[in-house]
Amino acid sequence: MTTDTTTKDTAPDATTPDRTVLDARGVTMRFGGLTAVRGVDLTVRSGEIVGLIGPNGAGKTTFFNCLTGLYVPTEGEVRYKGTLLPPKSFKVTAAGIARTFQNIRLFSNMTVLENVLVGRHTRTKEGFWSAVLRGPGFHKAENASRARAMELLEFVGLAPKAEHLARNLPYGEQRKLEIARALASEPGLLLLDEPTAGMNPQETRATEELVFAIRDMGIAVLVIEHDMRFIFNLCDRVAVLVQGEKLIEGDSATVQGDDRVIAAYLGEPFEGAPGDEEAAEVHAAEAHAAPPAQAPTEAPAPAPTEAPADTPTEAEPGKENDR
Numbered sequence: 494m495t496t497d498t499t500t501k502d503t504a505p506d507a508t509t510p511d512r513t514v515l516d517a518r519g520v521t522m523r524f525g526g527l528t529a530v531r532g533v534d535l536t537v538r539s540g541e542i543v544g545l546i547g548p549n550g551a552g553k554t555t556f557f558n559c560l561t562g563l564y565v566p567t568e569g570e571v572r573y574k575g576t577l578l579p580p581k582s583f584k585v586t587a588a589g590i591a592r593t594f595q596n597i598r599l600f601s602n603m604t605v606l607e608n609v610l611v612g613r614h615t616r617t618k619e620g621f622w623s624a625v626l627r628g629p630g631f632h633k634a635e636n637a638s639r640a641r642a643m644e645l646l647e648f649v650g651l652a653p654k655a656e657h658l659a660r661n662l663p664y665g666e667q668r669k670l671e672i673a674r675a676l677a678s679e680p681g682l683l684l685l686d687e688p689t690a691g692m693n694p695q696e697t698r699a700t701e702e703l704v705f706a707i708r709d710m711g712i713a714v715l716v717i718e719h720d721m722r723f724i725f726n727l728c729d730r731v732a733v734l735v736q737g738e739k740l741i742e743g744d745s746a747t748v749q750g751d752d753r754v755i756a757a758y759l760g761e762p763f764e765g766a767p768g769d770e771e772a773a774e775v776h777a778a779e780a781h782a783a784p785p786a787q788a789p790t791e792a793p794a795p796a797p798t799e800a801p802a803d804t805p806t807e808a809e810p811g812k813e814n815d816r
């Protein structure tokens with residue numbers, strides 16, 4: 494991989510007009526009574542690397558799942574290059590959005606090369622099962638696919654391990670392989686869910702260079718990550734989710750300088766925090782429904798037989814996120 498000179502300031506698409514690659518509007522995802530994502534708008538333009546951050550349980554992965562057809566959003570819509578995305582993940586991949594997962598999902602008993610070849614199934618007419626079962630159709634198309642897969646392995650630095658079983662790769666290399674497999678579908682937008690989780694600082698730095706190089710190939714990137722140094726080094730824009738809502742979006746300096754972001758990460762209350770309005774409504778409803786605190790007594794009150802039930806406190810609405 495030759496990415497040493499690649500930096501945030503050398504976006505390749507600087508000469509091409511800004512084109513909206515991803516346009517998510519009003520995306521809401523409810524699971525029963527829990528609203529994991531609420532009315533989130535997000536765009537990613539060509540040549541951009543956009544970060545999505547937020548405390549644990551903020552709804553980042555759920556939002557990714559809504560973008561990639563794993564979940565059908567309860568409300569809102571997602572467009573890729575102007576076209577409404579179908580609610581099926583393989584169709585979303587075919588449309589041009591690829592992703593990696595927070596928990597690595599490789600075919601562990603297949604070789605490194607085979608994993609990348611499987612990732613190409615949306616771009617070959619033989620399809621997924623042919624690639625997995627290695628039928629005659631697969632062998633026909635194999636040569637061209639194999640050459641492209643080897644290019645991608647070269648790109649992520651795994652070509653020398655092409656014939657190794659995926660499960661024998663160290664953790665950091667498994668993450669790289671996931672990226673190579675995602676790239677095999679020739680996406681226009683790559684979604685990375687915690688690509689540096691479990692990596693040491695050197696691996697993280699290499700991943701940063703890899704993402705710049707992917708952007709330089711003309712692929713827009715949307716990345717979820719808890720490593721703030723990685724995010725702020727890498728991203729042109731960063732959006733912050735808190736309790737399912739977008740708190741702020743801006744360049745790294747803007748987001749880093751916003752006290753509400755720090756407060757949200759520390760779990761401290763702040764004015765206008767997502768969920769505040771709902772919490773206030775709940776409190777108002779409870780206050781309205783609660784019996785008077787001290788009933789006037791003519792006769793002595795009976796002795797309490799049990800402790801009063803717990804009253805929800807201000808911390809309650811956030812409890813669902815303490816995972």
Ligand SMILES: Nc1ncnc2c1ncn2[C@@H]1O[C@H](COP(=O)(O)OP(=O)(O)OP(=O)(O)O)[C@@H](O)[C@H]1O
Pocket residue numbers: 524527529547548549550551552553554555556813814816
């Ligand atoms: N399939 C599901 N069914 C019910 N609740 C869910 C489901 N998936 C996620 N949630 C809930 O939605 C909320 C958001 O979770 P999500 O995993 O999207 O957060 P996150 O920001 O990605 O968190 P982390 O940084 O820890 O990965 C959490 O309260 C979670 O428990």
